Amino acid sequence: MEVFKDLIFGFGVVLQPMNLLYCFFGVLVGTLIGVLPGVGPPAALSLLLPVTFYVPPVSTVILLAGIMYGAMYGGSTTSILVNIPGEAASVVTCLDGYQMARKGRAGAALGISAFGSFIAGTITIFLLIFLAPPLAGFALKFGPPEYFALMVLGLSIMVYLARGSIINALIMVCFGLIIGTIGLDQMTGVPRFVYKSITLMDGIGLVQVVIGLFGVSEVLINVETTFKQEIFKTKVKGLLPNREDWKRSIGPIGRGTILGFFLGIIPGMSVVIPTFVSYVVEKKLSKSPEKFGTGMIEGVAGPESANNAASVGTLVPTLSLGIPTGASTALLLGALMIHGLRPGPLLIQESPEVFWGLVASLYAGNVMLLVLNLPLIGLWVKILKIPYHFLFSLILLLCIIGSYIINNNPYDVIIMVTFGLIGYLMKKFNYEAAPLVLALVLGPMMEKAFQRSLMMSEGGFGIFFTRPISASFFILALLILFSPLFLRKKRLREDLRAGD
């Protein structure tokens, strides 16, 4: 088949020693940068973009792909080890990954994360090759009403994200939505809740919030009482996932891959959302949903695969249409353009070695990631053995630097601390952080989509229901929102019967 011939050609390009070296270098640097909280693929790519200029085009592409992957994986490492999300998409990994680490299963968590990412990457690259053009066309069908409907759907799955009181979770959602409005309104330029503060005018960044809410608050909770309690069980039960872990994880990995890929295709879809969706799906499908949040490996395997799959998904519109879907892909495009390449429908025809080299390099990057990181798991786990009365200061330092580096603005650190305090209070009073984060991500997108849709329809609400895609999302959302009611009635009836 034509495609396989091209793919082999692509591999031929990638497997040259120089290019392999670039790939390795990219993955290594990417991982290191990604481990730093607050620095995700976009930052890593832009930090190293200048380097690519001295490198031939194809190698550039390979290098960048390696960096992207590395940074993604690095983000999960800190999430699992110290509950600091390395980047926004790793937030969900914190929920169960960190708990696994506390139980001495950090190795398994890191391992399943690496493997899950690898499997997801491999599958989605094939999907990319074969399905890119038709998928890109599908992606274009997403206009403002579809986005709005999708966001509403996203918020409705929130119902299942909550571990405890649903009302508290919903209050967190509202809180997140409100925080998301702080800053200049995108549609009218009017400052909202800014009170003349320059930092606030830019809005409250997701990364600062997340580092504070998860990382700092965790430290605060731990220092409440003396450290005689072991924060981390030092006896590590095996470094890699065992057979039972694999049995439980295969399903989530598969589902996460599909979910991540198809959601990632949608232009502008943040990589964060597929991870949340995957988590909720796994929770819903699990036989013991109440255990989620205490260290269920499904809660790591699914989202990590979704993360990787979504990143590959974002490449679909980028490569086939030349439309960037987010910060990382925009940088990739920019790098290509600097080299005089024009991504888009013509890229495959004009410069096949670049396109196929990229595709092959994605795969190589994937393999490289696994090869590089599996041995490192032993190293990471050793870090946990550092006594907590020293470790916690390192964690705090990492949080500070991570939040400062975003904008070189000390006020970002202040925001982080504030949310650290808020997160601590939330933990003490039983309010969950995850719904807040989801709302913070969805809120601004939702509002813009809503306003644009109304402009398109000149004020009529029908537009949401006359378009097939958005209508189906709304129906789905309604079903999800009201299904607990039906389930509760059933359970109530069963309880009553049992009580007799």
Place this chain on the structure above:
Amino acid sequence: MGRILFYCNLFWILFSLFICVESYRLKLGAINQPGPGFFPFSAGLVMLILSLAALFQSIRGREKEEKTLRQEPFRWWNIVIILIAVTAYAFSLEKIGFLINTFLFICLLLKVVEPQTWKTAIIGGLITTIAANLVFNVIFRAQIPSGILGF
């Protein structure tokens, strides 16, 4: 537990009222031509309803009282110290510089929050500062300010 919940919800009620008022001042616009205040107002309104509901729930005492026994002293001062330390670090970073700031910060935390000997604190501070500097300022060429001593 019920009492704490009561105060929490009271807080949310006040907060949402504040948001609603502020959003109203931002102009709500019409439902089919929303103004800047529309979205936060709606969110605030929903929050108000939810927290009122939760408030009633807690008054009715549906929540079971949980009596947690504290076996060890609740060291709230640790928390305060950490918060102040981090805040101070943020503000002084650009004046004093990364190296000194980091060193002081680590020393302070090690000595105060979970008391170590002076030796441990200073050695820990030094190692961390040097390592951090190596990683961030040298390898990543990050822009962390040099401050007074120029390094």
Place this chain on the structure above:
Amino acid sequence: MQKKTGTRIRFILIVTLACLLWIGSSQAQDYPKGPVQIVIPFGPGGLTDIFWRSTSEFMGNNMKGTIVLVNKPGGGGVVGTSFAVNSKPDGYTLVSANSDPLSMSPVFLPNVPYNPEKDVTYIAKLAAFAFTVSVRSDSPFKTLEELVAFAKANPKKLKCAVMGIGSTPHIIVEVFNRDAKIEITPIPFDSGGESITNLLGGHTDLCVNSLPSTKSHILAGKARVLAFCSPKRLPDFPEVPTMTEKGYKKSSIATGVGLAGPKGLASTIVSKWEEAIEKTLKDPKVIAIIEKLGGVVVDFKSGEGYKKELMTDLAMFKEIVPTLPVKK
């Protein structure tokens, strides 16, 4: 112990003094000491974004420093511009000074958080972008006249993607509406990239967008340009008419792109940049890259020159905008 402490203190004092002297003398000469952040007040994939990404490497080399590009989209460029303009004037946070947020938005939007005349230090103008009025290739409109005719018969029916309220494309649409006596509804997106995506997806009927963002789609046959908003025809597309030709001279607004920083920026920093930019724009490699983008006219002006141009535009817009049939 006493003797040791005495010597130690003296040593520290000497070292400190030496360092202070060293720092003091090396302030401006060492600029840039680290990466300089240039804020792009639009989303990735738009023209400003592509322009800077293509040229920042060369500029960085000429400045002997690294340029880090950061996207901060929103409000038609207002969000990013205000962020940069209100930050510390230490020369490490600059902004792509597009004419939209500086000469247009302050007229259009009620609460722009900066004064383009007083709060900004203009460093240089780099280039001007010409915009296109484009439709999808399967659109029924093959010429501008057909578009106008349809619009006259169906007010408010046509939707046009633009990149932000108060941006040049938005104004172009509004001026066009006024001069042709039609009503096309502008829909604001965060960037040129988003605008063209929504056009291709069928969510809007037309789009006023920059050429580079649209070019690859035109060449691939997915989109069609009805007219360029420029006084003269472009060499890449000699068969496409301009708005000026068609009688809509006022709609041929080009947007300028330059570099600026917060007020109070040291003049040494400004002149260093001016030099570097002028050198970069004369570099044949850069010229070749810019030509490939299409629709970009290199137009170097000093900071003062750019400021004058923008203030003139600002005054003109203050005059035009109240006459426009714009619904807020």
